[in-house]
Amino acid sequence: xxxxxxxxxxxxxxxxxxxxxxxxxxxxxxxxxxxxxxxxxxxxxxxxxxxxxxxxxxxxxxxxxxxxxxxxxxxxxxxxxxxxxxxxxxxxxxxxxxxxxxxxxxxxxxxxxxxxxxxxxxxxxxxxxxxxxxxxxxxxxxxxxxxxxxxxxxxxxxxxxxxxxxxxxxxxxxxxxxxxxxxxxxxxxxxxxxxxxxxxxxxxxxxxxxxxxxxxxxxxxxxxxxxxxxxxxxxxxxxxxxxxxxxxxxxxxxxxxxxxxxxxxxxxxxxxxxxxxxxxxxxxxxxxxxxxxxxxxxxxxxxxxxxxxxxxxxxxxxxxxxxxxxxxxxxxxxxxxxxxxxxxxxxxxxxxxxxxxxxxxxxxxxxxxxxxxxxxxxxxxxxxxxxxxxxxxxxxxxxxxxxxxxxxxxxxxxxxxxxxxxxxxxxxxxxxxxxxxxxxxxxxxxxxxxxxxxxxxxxxxxxxxxxxxxxxxxxxxxxxxxxxxxxxxxxxxxxxxxxxxxxxxxxxxxxxxxxxxxxxxxxxxxxxxxxxxxxxxxxxxxxxxxxxxxxxxxxxxxxxxxxxxxxxxxxxxxxxxxxxxxxxxxxxxxxxxxxxxxxxxxxxxxxxxxxxxxxxxxxxxxxxxxxxxxxxxxxxxxxxxxxxxxxxxxxxxxxxxxxxxxxxxxxxxxxxxxxxxxxxxxxxxxxxxxxxxxxxxxxxxxxxxxxxxxxxxxxxxxxxxxxxxxxxxxxxxxxxxxxxxxxxxxxxxxxxxxxxxxxx
Numbered sequence: 001x002x003x004x005x006x007x008x009x010x011x012x013x014x015x016x017x018x019x020x021x022x023x024x025x026x027x028x029x030x031x032x033x034x035x036x037x038x039x040x041x042x043x044x045x046x047x048x049x050x051x052x053x054x055x056x057x058x059x060x061x062x063x064x065x066x067x068x069x070x071x072x073x074x075x076x077x078x079x080x081x082x083x084x085x086x087x088x089x090x091x092x093x094x095x096x097x098x099x100x101x102x103x104x105x106x107x108x109x110x111x112x113x114x115x116x117x118x119x120x121x122x123x124x125x126x127x128x129x130x131x132x133x134x135x136x137x138x139x140x141x142x143x144x145x146x147x148x149x150x151x152x153x154x155x156x157x158x159x160x161x162x163x164x165x166x167x168x169x170x171x172x173x174x175x176x177x178x179x180x181x182x183x184x185x186x187x188x189x190x191x192x193x194x195x196x197x198x199x200x201x202x203x204x205x206x207x208x209x210x211x212x213x214x215x216x217x218x219x220x221x222x223x224x225x226x227x228x229x230x231x232x233x234x235x236x237x238x239x240x241x242x243x244x245x246x247x248x249x250x251x252x253x254x255x256x257x258x259x260x261x262x263x264x265x266x267x268x269x270x271x272x273x274x275x276x277x278x279x280x281x282x283x284x285x286x287x288x289x290x291x292x293x294x295x296x297x298x299x300x301x302x303x304x305x306x307x308x309x310x311x312x313x314x315x316x317x318x319x320x321x322x323x324x325x326x327x328x329x330x331x332x333x334x335x336x337x338x339x340x341x342x343x344x345x346x347x348x349x350x351x352x353x354x355x356x357x358x359x360x361x362x363x364x365x366x367x368x369x370x371x372x373x374x375x376x377x378x379x380x381x382x383x384x385x386x387x388x389x390x391x392x393x394x395x396x397x398x399x400x401x402x403x404x405x406x407x408x409x410x411x412x413x414x415x416x417x418x419x420x421x422x423x424x425x426x427x428x429x430x431x432x433x434x435x436x437x438x439x440x441x442x443x444x445x446x447x448x449x450x451x452x453x454x455x456x457x458x459x460x461x462x463x464x465x466x467x468x469x470x471x472x473x474x475x476x477x478x479x480x481x482x483x484x485x486x487x488x489x490x491x492x493x494x495x496x497x498x499x500x501x502x503x504x505x506x507x508x509x510x511x512x513x514x515x516x517x518x519x520x521x522x523x524x525x526x527x528x529x530x531x532x533x534x535x536x537x538x539x540x541x542x543x544x545x546x547x548x549x550x551x552x553x554x555x556x557x558x559x560x561x562x563x564x565x566x567x568x569x570x571x572x573x574x575x576x577x578x579x580x581x582x583x584x585x586x587x588x589x590x591x592x593x594x595x596x597x598x599x600x601x602x603x604x605x606x607x608x609x610x611x612x613x614x615x616x617x618x619x620x621x622x623x624x625x626x627x628x629x630x631x632x633x634x635x636x637x638x639x640x641x642x643x644x645x646x647x648x649x650x651x652x653x654x655x656x657x658x659x660x661x662x663x664x665x666x667x668x669x670x671x672x673x674x675x676x677x678x679x680x681x682x683x684x685x686x687x688x689x690x691x692x693x694x695x696x697x698x699x700x701x702x703x704x705x706x707x708x709x710x711x712x713x714x715x716x717x718x719x720x721x722x723x724x725x726x727x728x729x730x731x732x733x734x735x736x737x738x739x740x741x742x743x744x745x746x747x748x749x750x751x752x753x754x755x756x757x758x759x760x
Contacts, residue, residue: 026629026652028097029665032644034393034435036448043391044446046095047080047633048399048660050362052353053177054338055114057123059083059099061143065341067093068123069388070112071658074357075579076605076635078658079105079112082388089343090368090387097662101630101750103741104136104147107709110174111355115181117150117189118216126180129153132169133178135218149715156191156204156220159249170204170220171196175296177336177355179278183289184254185310188215192227192291194276199232200225200245201278203254203313223253228291228315230304232276237295237302238320254313277355279337281348285377288313292322294335294355301329301337301352323350327382329367332360332422342387347371350380351387362396362422362659363389392660395433395451396421399655400525400585400601400638404469404478408499411437412642414446415453418659419485420463430463430485432456442646454492454503456482461490461508466585470528470537474557477501481510483524487543488517513554513561520549520567525585525638529596531617536560542600546575546582550617570621572610574602577737584608585638589650599628601637605656626752633662682742688754695726695740704744708753710736730755 034044051072056065064084071078079100082093099105110128117124122138125147132153140146156170172178172193179192183203191204203224208217226245233240245252275296280289284305291304300321307316321328329335329352336355341348350369354360368387373379384390393399398419406413414435420428432453439445456465464485469478473493480492480503489510492503509517525542532538536553539562543549548569555561574582585601591611598621600608607629612622634656641650649666682697695706700721707718708728716733719726728740733755741750 026664033445046392048658073635078634175275177277179280181280201227203227230315237298277336292337395659401653444644468526487521542584605632709739
């Protein structure tokens with residue numbers, strides 16, 4: 001059940017419970033000022049960056065190339081879009097969320113690169129798909145953007161040394177990032193990738209031009225199993241040049257024979273490929289492709305010079321510290337090179353992100369090398385190691401906002417917890433940042449005062465410190481309890497004698513009423529609320545497993561005592577059926593009737609909305625929505641609600657595991673989606689369903705259509721609307737949770753549908 005027409009908002013009541021008045025609708029606002037050390041962060045609410053691949057695309061049809069940043073998550077990946085403006089160089093971008101729900105942006109996983117495969121001037125999407133890759137064709141009309149799946153998994157004709165061919169999926173792992181370029185200069189896109197075993201590069205030639213005389217097909221064939229005649233070494237990521245290749249295809253194209261390998265050497269070459277990133281580009285203006293290679297276990301880029309020709313590729317020199325003529329890339333682990341014109345000067349630049357998902361630098365993870373040469377003969381000059389990150393709220397990994405008026409001035413500040421900043425030797429340093437509200441009651445403005453509130457990084461608590469505030473000792477000010485990654489909670493007493501808070505660690509690892517240490521498992525996220533209305537604050541704690549723990553306060557106003565009432569409060573869960581964990585992060589508020597409701601951040605990034613709490617503490621709460629307002633800004637989200645703008649309607653600050661925040665303003669006249677894409681009301685009945693379900697709309701939007709996606713984002717069935725009631729056949733689908741989307745120029749919306757055969 002969607003809350004758009006139902007929820008009402010908002011003044012902050014005590015104990016992190018807020019009340020709601022009026023109609024509630026949210027839209028992204030990236031203009032709320034944020035400063036850090038006197039500098040304005042113009043991309044403050046961009047949501048952070050961790051491990052990105054970079055591509056360009058004209059998103060809004062204005063003729064300017066915008067940026068598509070594909071951030072690899074631990075479980076769920078995220079597309080971040082930056083619109084090109086008239087600003088100079090790399091400063092000419094602004095954050096947009098208008099494309100968050102564009103299919104398939106929100107279902108991509110593994111890796112994603114934008115390339116124009118059919119030469120129509122519009123970038124298409126190449127992305128991982130079950131040991132290979134899918135391609136989504138850009139079919140949007142001028143000034144618009146839309147994609148449809150062109151192929152689910154591209155095939156290639158694998159030629160054996162005998163000359164026999166076998167058609168199979170063109171293998172690319174979920175870890176690798178392939179080279180997708182016109183290698184042979186004939187106008188269609190070829191693929192360079194490392195084979196399943198060994199350290200040799202395969203060249204998959206696209207035969208589109210040869211077969212059809214156009215570039216708009218993907219007909220691949222292996223034309224060389226040792227393209228460039230080099231091999232990555234077993235012990236490091238350097239290469240051996242001029243290697244033999246007795247297992248090659250007959251008469252290999254793009255690379256001639258270079259000696260012979262003995263049978264003994266060939267049989268002993270059992271090196272398994274682990275993970276590489278590949279960028280093919282011409283670096284010396286001779287029309288042949290050089291290579292930049294990243295490796296999953298190393299911090300550097302290897303540059304390989306192609307001393308051959310287009311039809312006879314041969315790597316003749318390597319630069320293991322590329323670019324050795326400037327500052328060499330040094331990015332902790334698994335650098336991922338990209339070649340795009342990011343400063344709008346007509347020359348492509350080198351942008352080095354990361355193909356890792358963890359254990360890597362997370363707040364300086366996008367290196368920008370300006371091209372001071374030409375597009376055909378580039379010369380790369382390092383400008384910065386934190387492109388765009390220096391203009392965002394960027395807290396490493398994790399950003400979880402918590403409301404607290406730190407300085408007692410009546411304006412609500414933000415304390416933002418994280419998982420940690422990456423440091424040397426794969427260590428993460430957990431901190432809590434203070435964003436002080438220096439604006440007014442109707443115009444918020446934030447100043448990043450510190451990234452280490454109360455020097456909590458030195459407290460010994462460690463990673464994922466999540467604060468909660470409440471007056472637990474009855475002295476009239478709010479104390480601080482901090483959950484941690486180990487599932488324990490620590491008590492800091494507010495010792496301030498004035499309006500500005502000051503905390504002192506009073507009790508590490510708090511205990512329950514019988515003296516046992518409280519331990520909820522992992523990633524404790526506490527909040528306080530008087531659930532049983534006995535005048536004492538109780539404690540609700542989210543955790544990694546996606547449930548909620550309820551500790552009732554059985555003490556007094558001056559000395560709390562905690563008794564575990566339930567490890568499954570409200571039967572709440574943020575676990576998706578395909579995953580074992582949920583990372584629940586709770587926030588309580590009150591609706592127009594004074595009843596409490598709850599929003600929870602989750603591992604998947606969706607916000608879960610629960611009601612049915614009043615008078616039902618020991619029962620099962622109502623799941624009102626598992627995709628609340630369709631807000632999803634990356635994996636492992638956390639949120640807070642407050643009327644920052646003084647319009648009596650709640651605003652939202654939403655955090656995610658990329659280490660950044662987004663601000664969602666509650667202007668009643670505004671919509672979440674881009675103009676013209678307001679989500680119509682629609683429902684799915686029955687839900688759960690077995691053999692069929694009906695999609696019901698109040699009115700039929702023009703050119704609207706629907707599609708059903710499975711848990712990994714594949715479109716399993718789609719069609720046009722058949723009036724106000726459209727029957728969807730579910731008979732051939734396996735049990736599971738699906739996402740049904742309503743799409744079109746004047747329609748955009750999504751709801752979940754559970755398919756369980758044999759039930760109604």
